[in-house]
Amino acid sequence: MATKDSKAFVKDITPMEEDFAQWYTDVIRKTDLVDYSPVKGFMVIKPYGYALWENIQQFLDRRFKETGHENCYFPLLIPESLLNKEKEHVEGFAPEVAWVTHGGSEPLGERLCVRPTSETIICSMYSKWLTSYRELPYLYNQWCSVVRWEKATRPFLRTSEFLWQEGHTLHETAEEAQKETLQMLDIYREMAEDLLAIPMVVGRKSDREKFAGAEATYTIEALMHDGKALQSGTSHNLAQHFTKAFDITYQGRNGDLENPHHTSWGASTRLIGGVIMVHGDNRGLVLPPRLAPIQVVIVPIAQKKPGVLERAEALKNELIAAGIRVKLDDSTSNSPGWKFNEYEMKGVPLRVEIGPRDIENGVAMVARRDNHVKESYALEGFAAQMQTLLDQVHGDMLERARASRDEKTFTFETYEEFKQKMAETPGFAKTMWCGDEACEANVKADTGVTIRCIPFEQENLGDTCPFCGKPAKEMVYMAKAY
Amino acid sequence: MATKDSKAFVKDITPMEEDFAQWYTDVIRKTDLVDYSPVKGFMVIKPYGYALWENIQQFLDRRFKETGHENCYFPLLIPESLLNKEKEHVEGFAPEVAWVTHGGSEPLGERLCVRPTSETIICSMYSKWLTSYRELPYLYNQWCSVVRWEKATRPFLRTSEFLWQEGHTLHETAEEAQKETLQMLDIYREMAEDLLAIPMVVGRKSDREKFAGAEATYTIEALMHDGKALQSGTSHNLAQHFTKAFDITYQGRNGDLENPHHTSWGASTRLIGGVIMVHGDNRGLVLPPRLAPIQVVIVPIAQKKPGVLERAEALKNELIAAGIRVKLDDSTSNSPGWKFNEYEMKGVPLRVEIGPRDIENGVAMVARRDNHVKESYALEGFAAQMQTLLDQVHGDMLERARASRDEKTFTFETYEEFKQKMAETPGFAKTMWCGDEACEANVKADTGVTIRCIPFEQENLGDTCPFCGKPAKEMVYMAKAY
Ligand SMILES: [Zn+2]
Ligand SMILES: [Zn+2]
Numbered sequence: 001m002a003t004k005d006s007k008a009f010v011k012d013i014t015p016m017e018e019d020f021a022q023w024y025t026d027v028i029r030k031t032d033l034v035d036y037s038p039v040k041g042f043m044v045i046k047p048y049g050y051a052l053w054e055n056i057q058q059f060l061d062r063r064f065k066e067t068g069h070e071n072c073y074f075p076l077l078i079p080e081s082l083l084n085k086e087k088e089h090v091e092g093f094a095p096e097v098a099w100v101t102h103g104g105s106e107p108l109g110e111r112l113c114v115r116p117t118s119e120t121i122i123c124s125m126y127s128k129w130l131t132s133y134r135e136l137p138y139l140y141n142q143w144c145s146v147v148r149w150e151k152a153t154r155p156f157l158r159t160s161e162f163l164w165q166e167g168h169t170l171h172e173t174a175e176e177a178q179k180e181t182l183q184m185l186d187i188y189r190e191m192a193e194d195l196l197a198i199p200m201v202v203g204r205k206s207d208r209e210k211f212a213g214a215e216a217t218y219t220i221e222a223l224m225h226d227g228k229a230l231q232s233g234t235s236h237n238l239a240q241h242f243t244k245a246f247d248i249t250y251q252g253r254n255g256d257l258e259n260p261h262h263t264s265w266g267a268s269t270r271l272i273g274g275v276i277m278v279h280g281d282n283r284g285l286v287l288p289p290r291l292a293p294i295q296v297v298i299v300p301i302a303q304k305k306p307g308v309l310e311r312a313e314a315l316k317n318e319l320i321a322a323g324i325r326v327k328l329d330d331s332t333s334n335s336p337g338w339k340f341n342e343y344e345m346k347g348v349p350l351r352v353e354i355g356p357r358d359i360e361n362g363v364a365m366v367a368r369r370d371n372h373v374k375e376s377y378a379l380e381g382f383a384a385q386m387q388t389l390l391d392q393v394h395g396d397m398l399e400r401a402r403a404s405r406d407e408k409t410f411t412f413e414t415y416e417e418f419k420q421k422m423a424e425t426p427g428f429a430k431t432m433w434c435g436d437e438a439c440e441a442n443v444k445a446d447t448g449v450t451i452r453c454i455p456f457e458q459e460n461l462g463d464t465c466p467f468c469g470k471p472a473k474e475m476v477y478m479a480k481a482y
Numbered sequence: 483m484a485t486k487d488s489k490a491f492v493k494d495i496t497p498m499e500e501d502f503a504q505w506y507t508d509v510i511r512k513t514d515l516v517d518y519s520p521v522k523g524f525m526v527i528k529p530y531g532y533a534l535w536e537n538i539q540q541f542l543d544r545r546f547k548e549t550g551h552e553n554c555y556f557p558l559l560i561p562e563s564l565l566n567k568e569k570e571h572v573e574g575f576a577p578e579v580a581w582v583t584h585g586g587s588e589p590l591g592e593r594l595c596v597r598p599t600s601e602t603i604i605c606s607m608y609s610k611w612l613t614s615y616r617e618l619p620y621l622y623n624q625w626c627s628v629v630r631w632e633k634a635t636r637p638f639l640r641t642s643e644f645l646w647q648e649g650h651t652l653h654e655t656a657e658e659a660q661k662e663t664l665q666m667l668d669i670y671r672e673m674a675e676d677l678l679a680i681p682m683v684v685g686r687k688s689d690r691e692k693f694a695g696a697e698a699t700y701t702i703e704a705l706m707h708d709g710k711a712l713q714s715g716t717s718h719n720l721a722q723h724f725t726k727a728f729d730i731t732y733q734g735r736n737g738d739l740e741n742p743h744h745t746s747w748g749a750s751t752r753l754i755g756g757v758i759m760v761h762g763d764n765r766g767l768v769l770p771p772r773l774a775p776i777q778v779v780i781v782p783i784a785q786k787k788p789g790v791l792e793r794a795e796a797l798k799n800e801l802i803a804a805g806i807r808v809k810l811d812d813s814t815s816n817s818p819g820w821k822f823n824e825y826e827m828k829g830v831p832l833r834v835e836i837g838p839r840d841i842e843n844g845v846a847m848v849a850r851r852d853n854h855v856k857e858s859y860a861l862e863g864f865a866a867q868m869q870t871l872l873d874q875v876h877g878d879m880l881e882r883a884r885a886s887r888d889e890k891t892f893t894f895e896t897y898e899e900f901k902q903k904m905a906e907t908p909g910f911a912k913t914m915w916c917g918d919e920a921c922e923a924n925v926k927a928d929t930g931v932t933i934r935c936i937p938f939e940q941e942n943l944g945d946t947c948p949f950c951g952k953p954a955k956e957m958v959y960m961a962k963a964y
Binding site: 035037038039042043044045046047049050051053054070071072073074075076077078079082094095096097098099100101102103104105112114121124125128129134140144145147149160161163333 | 521526527532553557559578586594603
């Protein structure tokens with residue numbers, strides 16, 4: 001959609017068709033979302049990037065509280081002996097934790113790991129606190145950063161430190177724990193669709209891909225422009241794996257000592273990577289309106305002419321009063337053309353242009369970032385029209401993302417066809433699967449493709465597993481993944 | 483004020499006159515604010531304690547944004563070489579940092595410290611980013627946790643990890659940096675008075691007590707029930723100490739390469755300790771209304787009688803609609819008397835009792851936590867009356883804290899008198915001081931008392947320093963401190 005001229009302006013952003021990874025890197029750097037830090041694999045989240053996270057936090061925190069959860073804070077450092085208590089958990093996480101060995105100048109008696117996730121420290125506290133069924137459920141969440149030592153990192157997608165929330169709940173019955181697990185997954189799905197305008201495939205992870213120590217992991221999975229999947233939020237039913245290992249007990253209704261049922265669930269700054277890779281284009285970011293730190297930018301035209309700045313200022317205040325996040329860029333050091341390009345690159349959903357002739361005609365020009373449509377709107381009742389338009393943009397972005405995902409979702413007959421399609425037009429492969437971990441591992445070793453999820457919405461695509469020929473057990477979504 | 487009966491109920495809280503430290507520990511444990519964790523010196527902030535922090539965060543974050551600051555996030559881990567760049571800074575912090583030496587199973591090439599504060603890592607980024615005076619000022623803040631290895635810890639007051647915010651700004655001129663330093667100090671003072679109902683002494687730290695690497699540190703200091711002071715928020719003018727050490731330069735207006743002027747400022751979860759020790763009494767917490775997670779608790783009386791719960795529910799909804807944080811405790815497992823004691827201990831500002839006779843009379847009984855006054859209020863226009871009453875409670879608590887502080891503030895003639903008063907009726911000693919660091923160090927070694935601040939509001943109390951007899955330079959507040 002970009003003309004030659006505008007392409008020249010954004011020449012620092014590599015076209016995504018040419019090199020998707022480079023396009024991603026260019027976009028996050030040019031738009032000032034993050035920067036690399038002096039510590040390898042650790043990123044700095046700059047204000048424009050952090051504002052996105054604040055909006056995600058706000059949405060989720062509100063929904064967590066509406067569903068009865070409370071926030072708290074557990075220590076950053078976890079004694080090695082605690083990490084070791086749940087066998088699968090330590091095997092999963094020990095290879096990627098950072099170890100604190102000295103406090104001040106003194107060596108520690110026991111190594112402490114910087115939390116990679118907090119099940120172990122939280123369970124050690126729950127075991128101390130819980131006494132009776134009357135205290136259940138425990139519905140707690142914390143907002144914090146976690147550290148997982150990574151060799152190959154990419155901003156937002158995979159970094160050695162990232163920001164997230166982690167919910168940790170205890171319940172009297174397995175049914176309640178399962179209900180909570182699915183409720184929180186659905187809140188993630190709702191957030192992805194209603195805030196990020198990203199449609200999700202929702203389902204369960206295969207045993208091979210589940211959380212270390214979980215009975216079952218549920219996930220929301222999104223498809224990026226390049227046909228790779230992004231795991232965007234997970235909710236784990238931990239059954240009694242940790243509550244037994246940590247000896248969390250309570251007196252049940254019938255007087256017996258019981259282990260509670262346990263869930264945990266998390267979403268992180270990696271969601272921002274998803275927003276970039278689902279909505280972005282060759283001119284830069286395209287931000288969904290409800291997430292955008294600036295929803296409307298006003299660029300005055302011929303701003304030295306009498307009355308222009310005053311009218312632009314009044315328009316700004318009208319939009320602010322309507323609860324719209326707005327910026328008026330009245331700087332004189334840059335031309336309107338420069339500003340158009342700048343805010344386009346930064347993904348601001350709506351650009352309002354207002355000059356002397358517009359004012360005379362009682363209108364302003366409004367350009368949509370998502371589809372480049374530019375139309376004139378009456379200044380009368382402007383804020384209400386912009387609210388409607390922002391909702392329209394949100395809906396259109398969600399539908400466009402859905403169409404793009406569906407277009408990249410394919411079925412196939414043979415393993416050969418699968419490999420060919422994954423190589424030529426990658427995306428979600430919908431297929432029957434035998435349910436055998438060895439079969440799954442073979443496909444991964446052979447192609448790099450993994451089972452992203454076993455969707456709740458099952459379809460019957462056939463009777464045999466196309467990879468091994470054994471009888472099919474269920475339908476799965478497969479893809480290469482970030 | 484407690485009767486014998488009620489004293490029996492709260493028998494687990496040691497009277498503060500008997501043992502203030504034990505009283506403090508009892509209050510925070512009995513009211514479920516925090517708990518000790520398996521990692522020595524690290525605490526768990528439980529939901530009721532964390533809700534206090536969320537309200538402090540909300541107040542400060544709003545004020546930071548209103549004054550043009552943006553949030554961002556810098557890495558948790560700082561390379562040792564960066565920490566070493568500013569000489570005074572490393573000397574101040576190196577003895578109390580936690581060192582990460584291994585990532586996964588591999589030893590690191592360079593040790594990384596868990597941030598004790600982030601000047602060094604942030605300056606390393608600023609040095610990479612800043613190019614021109616046009617980009618100034620930098621007005622950034624981050625919310626995070628920091629680690630400072632402590633030998634003797636007390637929940638909220640001194641822990642090896644705590645939650646805080648740290649602002650880090652860069653300015654073109656020394657005047658702007660000084661203005662920013664004082665502006666942020668004033669926001670802390672405003673928060674303390676308007677949210678926490680704690681009056682503050684506001685001033686500058688002596689050179690001996692200032693931040694490691696600062697040109698000048700400014701502070702707000704509160705006085706606790708036991709006559710000890712609590713440093714409650716600090717704002718540092720760092721001049722060009724760090725910007726030179728980290729080679730942060732920009733092209734100035736006249737084309738020369740300049741070092742910007744630098745500030746940092748922080749407030750932490752220790753404020754919660756201040757709230758407990760300024761307002762609490764022998765029955766437990768007394769929370770200032772604007773900070774309280776629950777501002778009004780409704781306890782229905784004879785709740786099985788027809789109409790009582792319905793009326794209580796309606797009252798709750800009326801209060802919620804008015805923006806008041808309210809809880810209706812209609813549990814049947816506890817008696818109203820038990821509930822009265824429970825919410826009194828938890829410091830809920832207002833308790834509303836409503837029973838059949840009240841409803842008949844169109845009234846409800848309202849008990850204030852702060853002064854134990856219990857009065858009847860008309861149900862007509864109830865929410866508006868409660869809003870007024872909550873503001874009244876806030877004002878009264880602030881004035882009571884001010885009176886208590888002033889009562890514990892004394893002047894004296896001789897060093898002997900100073901020592902006697904500090905031993906018998908400790909508090910703030912207002913005194914002239916010679917300005918000599920050695921004199922200050924002597925008094926500290928001799929008495930444990932330190933200069934808390936050199937207040938902006940100076941008085942002339944005499945011509946000589948009562949400690950050493952040399953000519954007086956300025957008036958200071960001295961106290962034992964947490
Ligand atoms: Zn198979
Ligand atoms: Zn002296």
